[in-house]
Amino acid sequence: MPISPEQAQEIAEARSQTHTTMRATVPGMEAHLYTAHEVLDHGFIRVIDYMGDDSAICQAARVSYGKGTKSVQNDEGLIRYLMRHWHSTPFEMCEIKLHVKLPVFVARQWIRHRTANVNEYSARYSILDREFYIPAPEHINAQSVVNNQGRGKILEGEEAARVLEILKADSTRAYDNYEAMISDDGQDGLARELARMNLPANIYTQWYWKVDLHNLFHFLRLRADSHAQYEIRVYADAICKVVADWVPAAYSAFEDYRLGGAQLSGKAVDCVRRMLKGEEVTQETSGMSKGEWREFMGVIG
Numbered sequence: 001m002p003i004s005p006e007q008a009q010e011i012a013e014a015r016s017q018t019h020t021t022m023r024a025t026v027p028g029m030e031a032h033l034y035t036a037h038e039v040l041d042h043g044f045i046r047v048i049d050y051m052g053d054d055s056a057i058c059q060a061a062r063v064s065y066g067k068g069t070k071s072v073q074n075d076e077g078l079i080r081y082l083m084r085h086w087h088s089t090p091f092e093m094c095e096i097k098l099h100v101k102l103p104v105f106v107a108r109q110w111i112r113h114r115t116a117n118v119n120e121y122s123a124r125y126s127i128l129d130r131e132f133y134i135p136a137p138e139h140i141n142a143q144s145v146v147n148n149q150g151r152g153k154i155l156e157g158e159e160a161a162r163v164l165e166i167l168k169a170d171s172t173r174a175y176d177n178y179e180a181m182i183s184d185d186g187q188d189g190l191a192r193e194l195a196r197m198n199l200p201a202n203i204y205t206q207w208y209w210k211v212d213l214h215n216l217f218h219f220l221r222l223r224a225d226s227h228a229q230y231e232i233r234v235y236a237d238a239i240c241k242v243v244a245d246w247v248p249a250a251y252s253a254f255e256d257y258r259l260g261g262a263q264l265s266g267k268a269v270d271c272v273r274r275m276l277k278g279e280e281v282t283q284e285t286s287g288m289s290k291g292e293w294r295e296f297m298g299v300i301g
């Protein structure tokens with residue numbers, strides 16, 4: 001269960017309070033504030049705070065005094081221009097703070113994004129909950145035969161059942177031992193900072209994660225991508241929905257240029273030009289490796 005009834009009550013109380021401000025607020029984002037959006041079996045993302053909106057990006061780009069100078073259409077055009085030309089600092093004027101609950105093995109991938117501020121739940125100080133990520137049957141796959149860093153066909157039947165059983169049994173046994181080791185019932189009890197080392201990487205952790213919009217887009221481009229592991233991609237997908245409500249013009253430009261767009265090498269551009277002139281270009285005549293050609297065909301084909 002990602003959110004307990006007590007936590008739901010705390011969230012409802014936080015949502016019932018309002019504050020007056022002269023700062024820009026975004027109705028779409030206000031609707032998200034504090035609410036937990038469930039991800040995986042026990043995880044979630046929640047918006048704790050945010051700063052800025054689409055106008056803030058334009059204000060910074062124009063270094064203007066007031067709210068905004070031009071029409072919404074002009075703002076959208078400017079944002080698209082900034083995104084297209086990698087003029088990134090105006091996007092850094094917007095920030096978001098999220099509360100994320102995620103399995104430790106996902107956290108290890110996430111924490112590689114260094115341009116954010118993080119504070120994680122302390123398993124030295126507190127006792128971790130008995131919550132482990134157990135994949136849904138449709139997400140238990142065999143090793144991919146074409147991509148070393150990926151998964152292939154879905155495991156079925158007895159093999160899938162056996163895998164699930166191992167995951168559940170190991171998680172249960174590890175947590176039972178964790179509890180037994182830290183217990184001070186008839187013994188001193190092992191320190192929490194030591195007992196946790198025996199817990200598997202599918203146990204859930206939590207953190208507050210604050211990042212600016214430019215670096216968030218970088219994270220989303222890498223982690224909402226089909227090459228990212230499913231378990232982190234679903235978090236990125238959930239964040240994408242929030243960002244679309246927060247800065248609709250910036251998100252739309254990001255979706256178009258980064259998520260939906262593609263980057264071509266000089267060789268690839270040359271091939272496109274030759275193809276447009278009617279030449280039949282093959283991998284052998286393209287100057288590209290087999291892998292590059294396959295990816296190029298994926299883009300234009």
Ligand SMILES: Cc1cc2nc3c(=O)[nH]c(=O)nc-3n(C[C@H](O)[C@H](O)[C@H](O)COP(=O)(O)OP(=O)(O)OC[C@H]3O[C@@H](n4cnc5c(N)ncnc54)[C@H](O)[C@@H]3O)c2cc1C
Nearest residue numbers: 109111112113114115116149215218219222223227228229
């Ligand atoms: C599909 C996929 C597979 C991956 N596989 C592996 C793997 O097998 N092994 C592995 O170790 N990692 C792997 N990674 C992690 C990857 O190499 C990056 O560490 C991660 O995506 C964070 O990217 P970043 O450094 O650009 O982001 P951030 O740390 O957020 O940095 C953003 C940008 O800031 C700049 N920057 C930040 N810190 C520095 C610095 N110290 N020096 C110079 N510039 C800096 C860079 O321009 C960087 O692009 C993988 C990532 C993906 C998406």
